[in-house]
């Protein structure tokens with residue numbers, strides 16, 4: 001199968017061609033999407049499958065802190081937890097990544113050296129995205145230079161909502177180029193790019209589908225729902241639409257794009273609903289941390305508590321696990 005976006009080579013030649021393509025996508029049946037997400041969210045899974053699902057969910061967590069009050073000490077503690085979520089139980093898998101602001105990337109890189117946990121950095125004037133392209137590219141380049149393996153950029157929602165799709169497309173391609181860093185000339189792989197759509201500001205499900213395609217056409221490696229700073233953040237129906245988009249994009253281009261719901265995912269029950277959604281929509285190929293992540297600041301503790309409950313039959317006390 002081809003691995004290019006060649007079928008769409010002409011789509012981004014002007015704002016008019018992009019607009020024609022994005023508005024030519026089939027409309028989303030809102031009632032149908034809500035009903036399907038709700039139905040999949042009530043599906044129960046067997047106890048053995050639940051134990052596996054909890055470990056899979058842990059391995060997919062992007063353990064996140066994105067607060068103005070973040071300190072190097074807090075990030076180091078979070079990194080220790082990312083590598084050994086439960087220090088008393090080495091069978092607990094490590095998380096996929098930690099996600100921090102750009103100025104804390106170097107701290108996280110040092111703390112995670114050799115652990116296999118990746119460092120992701122938000123960039124491009126997160127969370128609003130309201131800055132010049134130069135600033136966004138520099139923000140990205142600095143995070144990559146500090147060692148970020150993944151960049152979580154935000155799209156310019158103002159440009160998107162006013163129909164300036166080409167501006168959004170060109171910003172993503174510029175940030176993608178900045179993800180390459182200096183090593184690309186030497187054949188090294190650049191940082192992976194997650195494109196945050198901020199679905200809570202996109203107003204319609206049709207816009208979620210359009211923004212998903214726009215980001216994928218522009219070179220996103222992942223599409224991500226939310227910054228976590230806007231309500232609603234991740235929801236099942238919005239994630240369903242994004243999973244359909246990556247599934248359809250692969251059918252038409254051969255390229256496989258990941259999905260990351262983020263923001264407001266706090267319980268094991270929620271995490272498992274997302275895994276069922278992935279399984280039933282995009283398919284089992286996406287049930288891997290390479291293609292599906294859960295962006296969350298506090299989900300990990302609930303996963304650990306439920307895991308221990310399944311193993312021992314009782315919950316640990318509330319103080320058993322370190323704070324996320």
Ligand SMILES: O=C[C@H](O)COP(=O)(O)O
Pocket residue numbers: 064066099226227228229233262263264265295296297298299
């Ligand atoms: O990307 C992840 C989000 O910023 C975390 O949001 P949360 O604090 O609601 O889990």
